[in-house]
Amino acid sequence: MTPPPARARRAADAGLSPSAVSALAGELRLACMRISRRVRFESTHVVAPHQFSVLCRLEEAPRTPSELAEIEKVSAPSMTRTVAALVERGLVERTADPADGRQVILSLTRDATTLLKDIRRKRDAWMSVRVGHLTAEEQDVLRQASAILTRVANE
Numbered sequence: 001m002t003p004p005p006a007r008a009r010r011a012a013d014a015g016l017s018p019s020a021v022s023a024l025a026g027e028l029r030l031a032c033m034r035i036s037r038r039v040r041f042e043s044t045h046v047v048a049p050h051q052f053s054v055l056c057r058l059e060e061a062p063r064t065p066s067e068l069a070e071i072e073k074v075s076a077p078s079m080t081r082t083v084a085a086l087v088e089r090g091l092v093e094r095t096a097d098p099a100d101g102r103q104v105i106l107s108l109t110r111d112a113t114t115l116l117k118d119i120r121r122k123r124d125a126w127m128s129v130r131v132g133h134l135t136a137e138e139q140d141v142l143r144q145a146s147a148i149l150t151r152v153a154n155e
Contacts, residue, residue, distance in 0.1 A: 028149075032149070035127075038126075039123045039126060039127060040052075040123075042122060042123055042126045046115065046118075046119060047086075047089075047091075047115070047119070050072070050074075050082060051082055051085065051086055051091075052116075052119060053072060054068055054072065054079075054082055054083070054086065054092075055086070055091060055092075055108065055112055055115070055116055056116065057071055057072065058092065058106055058107060058108045058112070059108060059112075059113070059116060062105045062106060062107040063105070063106055064097070064103055064104060064105060064106065065079050065080060065083055065104065065106060066079075068083070068106065083106060086112075090109055090111050091108065091109055091111055091112035091115065092106050092107070092108060092109065092112065093106070093107055093108075093109055094106060095107065
């Protein structure tokens with residue numbers, strides 16, 4: 001008989017029934033979504049969440065609009081509108097692809113880099129205030145949960 005996968009062993013070791021594991025998974029998913037939404041919307045007056053996501057993708061590397069559309073799982077026309085708005089605001093610049101003149105390469109401007117740092121600082125500050133109001137024990141639980149959730153996300 002083959003041993004159960006490590007994940008199943010950990011759940012069994014925790015003493016949780018399959019229905020309890022399922023309930024916990026649902027609660028965690030909802031809590032993570034709510035926190036993510038709250039943090040995301042803390043700075044929507046500066047750029048919309050979908051624009052922030054595109055700026056973060058361009059921070060990783062310059063890309064074509066079609067690459068961005070594929071990564072972000074949106075249509076090409078939708079990405080064209082998003083990019084146009086970011087270009088108009090001076091956050092993204094277009095340059096011709098030296099290897100293919102029909103393609104456009106998108107990259108961040110200095111203003112965008114500064115904006116990303118500012119948005120992240122504000123989001124971190126928002127979260128820090130909330131975590132700062134917790135007890136030392138609760139903060140320790142969150143520290144442990146953060147490591148566990150990161151491991152779950154990387155599986």
